[in-house]
Amino acid sequence: MTPLSAQSYSLVVFDWDGTLMDSTHSIVAAIQAACRDLDLPVPSASAASWVIGLSLESALRRAVPGLTAALMPRFLERYRIHYLTRDPELRLFEGIPGLLEDLAARNIRLAVATGKSRVGLNRVLAATGLGPRFETTRCADESFSKPHPAMLHEIMQELDVPPAQVLMIGDTSHDLQMAANAGVHALGVTYGAHEHKELLACAPQAIVHDVAGLREWLLPRVAA
Incomplete structure (x- = not known):
């Protein structure tokens, strides 16, 4: 996949468990x-x-x-x-609320693609107060399970964003393979479920090890 220059991503799609929430x-x-x-x-x-x-x-x-x-x-x-x-x-990983706030302040569109059920995702969105942060969300019980690309395809179609402007962030090879199958870039995080070597095998743009590293890598690469 051809590398994108800095200031390129206008839509960031997050996995939930192990990426945003310490579950x-x-x-x-x-x-x-x-x-x-x-x-x-x-x-x-x-x-x-x-x-x-x-x-x-x-x-x-x-x-x-x-x-x-x-x-x-x-x-x-x-x-x-x-x-x-x-x-x-259950708690959000430290630094996640602030990161989402900073992305929103830059007018970056945010979405979630998760293996959770719709009932389960709605519950944690309400409990954390993060529901309004995300423009759209997709769950495995209303689409196809990862690594099928359907959730990302549906999100891109709904928001009318081309693949070249999309970044998928997740903690498992399932997330990163879904991104590859959908033709979008991916960023792996090692503080969730899968180890570095499993993420590396999926050839993401980068792999980071904590939320501070996620912030450092991501913020320079979003369209202000």
């Missing part, structure tokens, strides 16, 4: 606890975290190979109970 540990713990409840083999933390970013059912099928269609409704119920008990502990 990776809670998702992993909920998957593992639901497995124990149903006497299923408990995946390792690395196996459970690898599926973050996919739609929930797709993620669970990958993380818990013994999970059958018959068990899925009960597993989802137990997963959601365990996840929601941790809901009060």
Whole structure:
């Protein structure tokens, strides 16, 4: 992909879990606890975290190979109970609200493409007060799961922004591969679910290791 010059991106699309919100540990713990409840083999933390970013059912099928269609409704119920008990502990990564505010002040259009359900995303947007920051959002249960490019295609079509002006930011290879499939640039962050080597294999524009690094890389590359 041809590198863009500085001051090029007019639309920044964020993943949610592990990119904006520090929720990776809670998702992993909920998957593992639901497995124990149903006497299923408990995946390792690395196996459970690898599926973050996919739609929930797709993620669970990958993380818990013994999970059958018959068990899925009960597993989802137990997963959601365990996840929601941790809901009060969830926080945005330090520095994210300020970064979003600075992007908005530069008239950068913001969106979210997430593996969360619509109900789940709406809940955290309301809880964090970030709903008004994003011009549009897409969830896996109303489109295709990552790494399918549909969510990005739909966002670009709705906002009438060409791929050359779009940047996708995410913490998993699923996010970065979705960006590649959609023909847009991607930026990886290592403070979420996937390790540096997995992100690097997707050939993003860059990989940063904290929100301060995200700010330092991003702000010079958005259209003021």
